[in-house]
Amino acid sequence: MNETTQMMLESAERLLRDACPKAVVDAAEGGQFPEALWTELEALGLPNACLGEGQGGVGLPLAEGFTLLRLAGRYAVPLPFAETLLGRALLGAEGPKEGLAGLLTIALPSPAGGFDPVPFAPWAQWVLVAREGADGALMLHCVAVKALTFSDARPGLAGDLEARLLAGVPETGGFQSPMAPTLERLRGLLALSRAVMIAGALESALELSVAYALERKQFGREIAKFQAVQQQLAVLTGEVAAALRAADAGLEALDSPREATAWAVAKARAGEAAGKGAEIAHQVHGAMGFTHEHQLHHRTRRLWAWRDQYGHEAYWQARLGRALCAAGADALWPELTATA
Numbered sequence: 001m002n003e004t005t006q007m008m009l010e011s012a013e014r015l016l017r018d019a020c021p022k023a024v025v026d027a028a029e030g031g032q033f034p035e036a037l038w039t040e041l042e043a044l045g046l047p048n049a050c051l052g053e054g055q056g057g058v059g060l061p062l063a064e065g066f067t068l069l070r071l072a073g074r075y076a077v078p079l080p081f082a083e084t085l086l087g088r089a090l091l092g093a094e095g096p097k098e099g100l101a102g103l104l105t106i107a108l109p110s111p112a113g114g115f116d117p118v119p120f121a122p123w124a125q126w127v128l129v130a131r132e133g134a135d136g137a138l139m140l141h142c143v144a145v146k147a148l149t150f151s152d153a154r155p156g157l158a159g160d161l162e163a164r165l166l167a168g169v170p171e172t173g174g175f176q177s178p179m180a181p182t183l184e185r186l187r188g189l190l191a192l193s194r195a196v197m198i199a200g201a202l203e204s205a206l207e208l209s210v211a212y213a214l215e216r217k218q219f220g221r222e223i224a225k226f227q228a229v230q231q232q233l234a235v236l237t238g239e240v241a242a243a244l245r246a247a248d249a250g251l252e253a254l255d256s257p258r259e260a261t262a263w264a265v266a267k268a269r270a271g272e273a274a275g276k277g278a279e280i281a282h283q284v285h286g287a288m289g290f291t292h293e294h295q296l297h298h299r300t301r302r303l304w305a306w307r308d309q310y311g312h313e314a315y316w317q318a319r320l321g322r323a324l325c326a327a328g329a330d331a332l333w334p335e336l337t338a339t340a
Helices: 003-019 022-029 035-044 068-074 081-091 183-215 227-252 259-290 296-308 313-327 329-337
Strands: 104-107 126-132 138-144 161-163 165-167
Touching (some): 068 081, 081 126, 227 259
8 A cells, every 4th residue: 555545544534533423424314415524525535536637536546445445334424435436437538527526326237127226326416327238348328317217215224315227328328448348347346345345334343342342331340341242242353354354355356367256255255244243243232232322323234235235145155156166176276275
């Protein structure tokens, strides 16, 4: 990680610590657009991190720009930050320049037909719609939200508004991006974004759980001193470490021959950690963690939502299994022991 990336991460954490407290997340889940937070993110240039300097960015490689998403998960940022960051990078020099301003979200075709629910569609100005061409190449259309027809918006499990794209998608034209030449690579990049965000949210859940265990007293002493609670916190720490390493491995593999495998592992392992980690965090907090007054639910509901977005564990485990089988028995051990 270079000095520019480190400085941006430090600045982003200071901003989110101050500008994304519980009250802002609560208000966003109640339907109030967090305009002040978005304005500060734009002012710091974070959504443009992976754009070139000539386009108002700092030219970070996508792998380094994605490290910002861990902070988005850690602070439960109620905005399509991942979609805007990736969408602007995809637009780059190939797409329409108007798409580089304002909130952007991404619409992916659903394997079952139609489109997956589009995160934050009611708040976005632009939607980057993915469509496979006749030759299998991915065509991208940057379309103004007002030109599209959506289903009624509803809050997802995380409390973030989403809607299904129903009509208005151009059937011809569009542009191609070397960063995502196929639908599968775009889905993989979005899955990786969720793996990184899960890792960040798990870090926060662990911090909250440890702090609560040190404060909460039962039978005259802090519950952190009970062996059963210590064991649970140790297991949670292991799940956090596994999710972080899996996400980091996915970032390290970006643009390498092993990226598809690494992304499948990252999303599957982070999703597994999300389920186990959220369960333990709530066990440690007891009933307090389920109350609206506590901020743990902001993290755990997002963990549950993000583990399913862009493919749940079973989807990516199946993809990984098919790829390993297709490569043959002789390739299994080298794949398991590969370091890059």
